[in-house]
Amino acid sequence: MSVAIVTGGSSGIGRSTAEExxxxxxAVILTxxxxxxxxxQAVMAIEQNGGTAVAxxxxxxxxxxxxxxxxxxxxxxxxxxxxxxxxxxxxxxxAQPALFADTTEELFDKFYRVLLKGPFFLTxxxxxxxxxxxxxxxxxxxxxxxxxxxxxxxxxxxxxxKVLTRFLAKELSTxxxxxxxxxxxxxxxxxxxxxxxxxxxxxxxxxxxxxxxxVGEPDDVAMAIAALVGDDGRWITAQNIEVSxxxxx
Numbered sequence: 001m002s003v004a005i006v007t008g009g010s011s012g013i014g015r016s017t018a019e020e021x022x023x024x025x026x027a028v029i030l031t032x033x034x035x036x037x038x039x040x041q042a043v044m045a046i047e048q049n050g051g052t053a054v055a056x057x058x059x060x061x062x063x064x065x066x067x068x069x070x071x072x073x074x075x076x077x078x079x080x081x082x083x084x085x086x087x088x089x090x091x092x093x094x095a096q097p098a099l100f101a102d103t104t105e106e107l108f109d110k111f112y113r114v115l116l117k118g119p120f121f122l123t124x125x126x127x128x129x130x131x132x133x134x135x136x137x138x139x140x141x142x143x144x145x146x147x148x149x150x151x152x153x154x155x156x157x158x159x160x161x162k163v164l165t166r167f168l169a170k171e172l173s174t175x176x177x178x179x180x181x182x183x184x185x186x187x188x189x190x191x192x193x194x195x196x197x198x199x200x201x202x203x204x205x206x207x208x209x210x211x212x213x214x215v216g217e218p219d220d221v222a223m224a225i226a227a228l229v230g231d232d233g234r235w236i237t238a239q240n241i242e243v244s245x246x247x248x249x
Contacts (some may be wrong), residue, residue: 002026003054003077003085004099005126007060008092010038012189013139016222017089019041022051024226025078025086029073031058033092053082060092060118061110074130084131087161087229090119090161091139108153115157120164130177137227138165138181139221142244145183158183162240169238170236178237180228185244187216211246220245 004021008014009030018030019042030105032039032055038107039055046053056127058069058095077083093115098107099148119138130136162223169179186206224243227233 001080001082002081002087003082004087004089005029005031005085006089006091007031007057007058007122008033009042010035011042013184013218013221014089014091015042015080016218017091017225018053019046019051019228020222020226021087021089022046022053023049024230027052028055029056029076031056031060031069032060033057033090033243045090050184051169051241057058058092058217060122061092061113063113063117063121066122070125070129070174073219077129078184084129085126086134088123088126088130088136089139089225089229090123090136092118093139095151095154096176098153099150100152101151111153111157113229115154116160116164118160123135123168127172127201133176133232134178135241136177136179137228138162138179139225139227140165140181140183140240142183142247144184145242146185146240146248165240166238174235178228179184180233180236180238181240182221182224183242183244184221185210185216185242185247187218187221189218206247209248210244211249214245216245 004026006014009018010032018028043053043055056072076168140162143155144159148204165179165181167227199243203215
């Protein structure tokens with residue numbers, strides 16, 4: 001039985017990824033920050049389908065808590081007769097639109113802590129537990145390629161995450177650990193304060209700019225992540241895969 005850790009697994013892409021990896025035979029440790037109920041629902045859904053899952057609290061913007069989190073992971077692994085895990089999905093994040101001229105230093109620092117520093121040091125902290133031959137996927141964003149006003153701070157960190165992906169792929173290759181990133185396009189998640197639910201009128205315009213004619217769903221991205229960390233992606237590393245249905249193609 002392989003073991004996967006999925007951060008931000010209480011909703012959206014993270015939850016879909018946790019459920020998809022469980023369907024493919026992995027036991028899953030999923031994390032949540034404020035949405036404990038969503039995390040418990042994800043665990044229940046996995047268990048109802050015959051899978052194994054545990055939800056642990058984690059604020060990826062608080063690197064000072066990562067050692068304690070690793071201790072919790074170690075205890076969960078012991079219960080599963082494991083001393084290592086195989087898959088790490090750095091997915092947890094947030095989006096808050098702000099024009100460049102209006103971006104405060106406080107918001108910029110939050111982007112940095114959650115979207116870049118968090119994945120960097122969480123991966124570093126968990127590295128001793130990550131099995132040789134394992135896989136890491138970082139969730140970046142297509143905003144790094146398709147510039148839209150209001151996302152300069154967000155996209156800066158997501159772009160840096162893609163650079164980190166390549167460096168990790170190089171350094172961890174000595175242990176046969178593959179590292180890739182995915183860049184979702186417009187996807188129906190709770191990001192942006194649940195924007196698609198609040199402003200459904202924007203959906204047709206986004207769909208019109210997407211080659212495949214619709215807004216993405218969390219499952220679309222989850223399938224790509226699962227393929228990258230599974231045997232189908234065994235010869236893929238240091239790559240970024242845009243999962244956007246051909247946005248602005």
